[in-house]
Amino acid sequence: MAAPGETYRLAFPSKSKPFISTGLSFPAACAHHVHAFHAYKVYVIVSNSISKTANFTKLEEALGPKIVGVRKGIKPHTPWDDVLEIVQDIRSKGADIIVTLGAGSLTDGAKVISFALANDAFTIDDLSKLTVDNKPQNPKPCTIPIINIPTSLSGGEYSPFAGATDTRTQHKKGFVHPSMGADLIILDPALSVTTPERIWLSTGIRSVDHCVEGLCSLDPRAPESAEAFEKGLRLLVPNLLRTKRDWEAEGPRLDCMMGVVDAMQGLGGGVPMGGSHGIGHQLGPLGVGHGETSCVMLPAVLKYNYAHGDEKVRELQKKVLDIFWGEEMIAGILAKRGLERDKAGAGDVVGAIVSELGMPMSLKDVGVTREQLDALADNCLKDVWLATNPVPLTTKGQVLEILEMVVGDEKSSL
Template sequence: MKTYKLGADKIYFGEDAVFALAELPAELRRAYIVMSGTIQKELGQLKVITDVLESSGWTWRANTDVEPEPCWESVRRGVEDMKEFEPDWVIGFGGGSAMDAAKAMWVFYENPQYKSLEEVMPPAPLTLRERARVCCIATSAGTGSECTRAALIKDPVQKRKYSVREYTGRLIPDVAILDPAFSATMPRRGTVACGMDALTHAIESYVANTANVFSDAQAMGAWVAGYRALRTCANEPSNLSARADMLAASCLGGIAFTNGALGVCHGIAHTFGATYNVAHGLANGIVLPYSIAFNRDHSETAATRYEELAGFVGAHDLERVILDLRSELGVPTTMREVVPDEAEFESSLEVLVGKVLSDVCTPANPVEVTADDARLLLRTVYYGE
């Protein structure tokens, strides 16, 4: 028997969804709001959130100390701040970084016996929802973190990313709020990178060796909605209908890989992100067509499933669909364009191979990835064909 959890307990979607904050059930009404930097405050978006909270009798505290790729040290500091404030709701407000950091802080706030990322890795038992619950408000459409069971946290000392996760779905937020007004201010480059991340989630979860009827349904919806909306979001940033569709695609993609898995594209993207600080969505956008070609050429099942996805958008060759979309949106074609030091790359290659093979996403790839495969893929992604 398997257990599936298809998203947050409640998902509020569409314009003015933010007002659902007033409905959060709480006794203390103390909200700890986690953001990545001060951009939400500068845009006036934080005030929108706090006005809703204050009108319903809440007190709040904001943490803007999270990096674009959330790090263990900022999580640790946030936990100490939470212990002092004692919230009964943790609100991740922003992109995947803010939401992942909020979820990770929540884990350590609920489990003070753990002092490191290694200690909370599965199968470590986690206590949750005894002190607080979690609401995530997405301002970007990429990670789907508002409905996933994991939080990706970087250890810059070890140059490694940890996936803080809980396999029964208890780490999935209680409430997800998808209000397109918050994503309309995202710059084009960020919109594109996040969108490529969402499409990668849909594609990889559809071909993963753990794919199932539930993850398939979410992946198909994520792929079709995301592919149709991404160009409009990039070229018409104030189009709230397209922004809403892209938020839905991102959320569905998160649900898909939470109930299925990902693959070697993410394994390589995580490796370049942790080692060279390449933004996650950008890294996925660069790697994606290379991973499709590798899997297609080594697995008839993967090739068939890729063709199915292409068919959903009126095409036959998914690699070509992604290459054309990537070109139209201005995504780099090789990793060398963003990590130009070839000598450093070559000297680190064997370390990178080890990171790809040990990444949490790689084992679910539809084709088993050997060290030789990882080495060839890394070189191909870096230099191109």
């Protein structure tokens, strides 16, 4: 199925999808593979910002009359109302393939949309029955293929899991099925040059978060995924720093994208994440970007776990530290910032990297106030990944202790 000049392969050797396309411009690759899927009615979901650019025009020109519908934007954290509007639109237009151009909510949205279409979920009550919480019995697999053209590094396109926000409660709910997710992911580093710096770099830290929480997990499956997490970390962090220094360099951008694949391969082994992810899920409905949640929370959660964990927890963090200090570029930046290998903890090191990239480091930086912490902590306790943190987070007091570390006001503990 590869086009001339294209590299086309499975993302994960043990799974039947997704495939990855590199080497071609995204419009050419998309047009080729729409034809290869024998699709004739394309529904495009494009971010609002990209819809106003020449990049979207190029995609429209490449697909031509095959486009039967376009949705410009899905609101942050994928509200169910948006999902159901698109489900109805795709159904009415008879689309036979979904193409997303953008990242974040578009990616999760396409997964939930395809799952809803397969299971005739056309109302909020219908959609509610398909959530992880409600444990749907024998749901039908997705049938409409999805092509993702991502512009960030959050990695959701590689996962059969999606989060979307119940607009009745503003609580983010999970959806999962082996059939969910992209059939093809087109990686074009030239396209990503137009991604805003804060989104590119913060979502890169999101993937770093996957690797770090994966390597620190106490789950028995973690050692099986450790090699992929370590490889991802070694690709992601140095190349995020290189991208920060030379914004238009495509080589480091593609290396970041490949690091995301490794991070998601590790996650694909079933390793549960920890407190940074769990708290981050509930920061989302408060308007905090996917990647920014990791920038703020990962250093704090690492510090909390080191302070309250046992020797095994600390030993796993040391392995993460060895990876960082073993990369010459990272070690140089850490030393420049006054950190010493035998004294700095994993939280300090991750915090230094986030700071070097110029990303937000407190809740204040991302618009969350002290007055919101109480309700936030209550919502966080509903997230399954708090219980799988290396130091299980089972009480409101524990969550508030972590949040207090990163409030960013004059009363903050850090």
